[in-house]
Amino acid sequence: MDHLDGLRVSRKTGQSAKMLLEILGDIWMISRNPYLQEDLLTNSDHLQSLLEMMNQRTGRIIARAEGNANVLQLVASATEAVKSFAASFPKTTALRDRIFQALLPVTSRDNIDFSGRGRVAHVTDATDWRIEYPFVVLTPDSEKEVALLVSACIRLGLTIIPRGGGTCYTGSGVPIYADTAIINMERLDRVGSVKEMAIPGVVEPVTVIDTEAGAITGQVAEAAKKAGFVFAVDPTSKNACTIGGNVAMNAGGKKAVLWGTTLDNLISWRMVTPDGEWLEVTRLNHNLGKIHDQPEAAFQVTRYYADGVSQKGEIEQLLIPSAEIRKPGLGKDVTNKFLGGLPGVQKEGCDGLITSARFLLHIEPKTTHTVCLEFFGADLVLAVGAIVEIKNYLDNHKLAGCAGLEHLDERYVKAIGYNTKAPRGERPKMVLLADIVGDDEEVVAQAAAEVVKLAADRAGEGFIAVTPEGRKRFWADRSRTAAIAAHTNAFKINEDIVIPLEKLAEYSAGVERINIEQSIQNKLAMAQEVATFIESSSFSDFFVQGYPSSQEGEAIVLLNGRWLTAFWKKYKNAGSPYSPHWTAP
Numbered sequence: 001m002d003h004l005d006g007l008r009v010s011r012k013t014g015q016s017a018k019m020l021l022e023i024l025g026d027i028w029m030i031s032r033n034p035y036l037q038e039d040l041l042t043n044s045d046h047l048q049s050l051l052e053m054m055n056q057r058t059g060r061i062i063a064r065a066e067g068n069a070n071v072l073q074l075v076a077s078a079t080e081a082v083k084s085f086a087a088s089f090p091k092t093t094a095l096r097d098r099i100f101q102a103l104l105p106v107t108s109r110d111n112i113d114f115s116g117r118g119r120v121a122h123v124t125d126a127t128d129w130r131i132e133y134p135f136v137v138l139t140p141d142s143e144k145e146v147a148l149l150v151s152a153c154i155r156l157g158l159t160i161i162p163r164g165g166g167t168c169y170t171g172s173g174v175p176i177y178a179d180t181a182i183i184n185m186e187r188l189d190r191v192g193s194v195k196e197m198a199i200p201g202v203v204e205p206v207t208v209i210d211t212e213a214g215a216i217t218g219q220v221a222e223a224a225k226k227a228g229f230v231f232a233v234d235p236t237s238k239n240a241c242t243i244g245g246n247v248a249m250n251a252g253g254k255k256a257v258l259w260g261t262t263l264d265n266l267i268s269w270r271m272v273t274p275d276g277e278w279l280e281v282t283r284l285n286h287n288l289g290k291i292h293d294q295p296e297a298a299f300q301v302t303r304y305y306a307d308g309v310s311q312k313g314e315i316e317q318l319l320i321p322s323a324e325i326r327k328p329g330l331g332k333d334v335t336n337k338f339l340g341g342l343p344g345v346q347k348e349g350c351d352g353l354i355t356s357a358r359f360l361l362h363i364e365p366k367t368t369h370t371v372c373l374e375f376f377g378a379d380l381v382l383a384v385g386a387i388v389e390i391k392n393y394l395d396n397h398k399l400a401g402c403a404g405l406e407h408l409d410e411r412y413v414k415a416i417g418y419n420t421k422a423p424r425g426e427r428p429k430m431v432l433l434a435d436i437v438g439d440d441e442e443v444v445a446q447a448a449a450e451v452v453k454l455a456a457d458r459a460g461e462g463f464i465a466v467t468p469e470g471r472k473r474f475w476a477d478r479s480r481t482a483a484i485a486a487h488t489n490a491f492k493i494n495e496d497i498v499i500p501l502e503k504l505a506e507y508s509a510g511v512e513r514i515n516i517e518q519s520i521q522n523k524l525a526m527a528q529e530v531a532t533f534i535e536s537s538s539f540s541d542f543f544v545q546g547y548p549s550s551q552e553g554e555a556i557v558l559l560n561g562r563w564l565t566a567f568w569k570k571y572k573n574a575g576s577p578y579s580p581h582w583t584a585p
């Protein structure tokens with residue numbers, strides 16, 4: 001740093017600094033751009049002329065240095081950077097060759113992708129965080145190939161990340177090491193037919209569906225629906241995410257209120273362990289409902305050697321107290337990745353690669369009514385209380401239940417341009433959507449009417465959709481939250497969180513408070529900067545060359561300056577609107 005400061009002071013023309021920045025800028029830009037890397041790796045003359053240009057620049061800087069020790073030291077460092085940049089290309093080519101040699105006996109050439117396009121497509125997930133580009137993207141054709149690829153990657157010393165649809169919000173699919181191999185499961189998309197079968201510890205046969213890990217969740221749901229059943233895993237991202245990702249994240253969705261999350265619906269799953277062997281987990285004594293309704297959940301874990309057939313060691317049994325899987329009062333505990341040692345589920349891909357799974361299917365209730373509740377009052381506590389009341393009412397109902405419940409808060413309602421159903425000229429502060437289901441039309445209709453009444457007691461207005469088209473229209477607002485999510489980073493916390501339902505109002509108010517406080521702090525900091533700048537400036541600082549100075553211009557600057565200074569002082573003394581001494585300036 002001292003060297004740089006010294007150089008800044010002794011700068012004459014700035015030419016050497018410019019050349020140095022060009023060298024470093026090129027290195028940085030190319031290291032962040034797989035397409036440019038691709039070009040330089042495949043066109044040796046392009047690489048050669050780039051390196052020559054960099055070396056010429058360092059030579060010219062030395063020639064202009066007049067023996068200045070600081071300059072020479074800087075050039076020595078830049079020369080080292082150019083050398084290691086140049087060396088990275090043959091290194092990359094050598095590693096690519098090694099990878100080809102190791103993987104070609106295991107998979108086809110088309111399944112090994114070093115291209116700029118492939119690497120760019122796998123640099124991030126729904127978080128949009130970017131750290132390193134993966135070195136290679138592998139797309140196995142079969143479950144068997146997954147195990148062989150995992151073993152080969154481990155022998156090559158590569159870091160492995162399994163990849164489904166890339167819709168996850170935790171960043172767990174984002175490469176943080178440059179030597180990462182992404183194993184994209186998209187070609188493992190086989191969905192079996194719906195069938196009845198006996199499962200361990202359950203007396204009656206149940207209806208199940210088998211699916212490979214790369215199958216798109218929505219397609220599995222479609223297959224189940226065609227056969228007259230419901231696939232309970234129903235995240236809003238279902239048309240883009242995969243079964244492997246659902247298991248790894250223990251995904252939920254609107255149907256989770258009735259049938260639980262992915263884990264509650266799994267009968268068994270197969271996965272490749274990080275050492276390239278196999279593991280199969282089977283749920284025992286499935287209660288055909290939510291897992292936490294049993295005091296403890298039992299699983300059987302069978303290990304296999306790399307061939308996937310020869311059993312390795314004894315079968316293990318895992319008995320996990322339900323409270324360890326799901327904290328009482330919470331639908332899902334997102335902080336608990338261990339889940340009592342259960343492999344694969346909620347692990348975000350770090351303990352193995354799920355290759356296929358078997359799921360329990362449910363019988364579609366005969367009748368569904370969708371209720372849309374709009375709340376207009378400013379009192380969030382009053383409105384949020386309705387969610388708890390409705391849930392309690394339906395939980396205790398013997399013949400009707402809640403098969404989907406979604407809460408849209410004020411910011412979302414605004415973001416999706418929600419069309420108010422009530423005859424009012426304003427948008428609601430909160431919208432609740434609920435699917436109320438049962439086998440008796442009259443009972444469901446009564447339950448839906450009761451839910452609307454519960455909302456009315458809390459200043460809400462309710463609407464009921466009975467036809468499939470009407471229900472679809474109600475839920476369309478909820479799917480639009482998925483599309484809008486990509487554009488809402490400014491106010492959306494992209495984190496999975498779980499809070500007890502009764503704390504929702506407190507939580508929403510708390511987040512809003514943080515929003516307001518941060519926003520005020522930002523504005524105050526900006527106002528302070530501008531005020532300080534204006535206080536310490538004279539009119540000549542604002543004079544723009546080419547524009548004639550005028551009394552009028554001077555007056556405007558002075559006026560603005562005084563106004564900003566006064567504004568800042570008033571705010572500074574007033575403090576936060578949450579402070580007891582705050583008065584609006």
Ligand SMILES: Cc1cc2nc3c(=O)[nH]c(=O)nc-3n(C[C@H](O)[C@H](O)[C@H](O)COP(=O)(O)OP(=O)(O)OC[C@H]3O[C@@H](n4cnc5c(N)ncnc54)[C@H](O)[C@@H]3O)c2cc1C
Nearest residue numbers: 164165166167168172235236242244245251252348349354
């Ligand atoms: C618009 C939108 C709406 C969403 N709505 C919901 C929702 O309603 N409910 C909900 O729960 N989530 C939701 N999500 C989050 C996300 O869709 C789910 O977590 C989903 O399960 C991720 O699946 P994926 O195939 O996209 O996984 P990816 O994003 O590809 O991967 C997620 C993690 O799983 C690992 N992984 C992927 N495949 C495998 C495999 N075969 N074996 C082992 N590990 C694997 C990855 O390494 C990564 O760590 C939403 C996301 C978006 C963008």
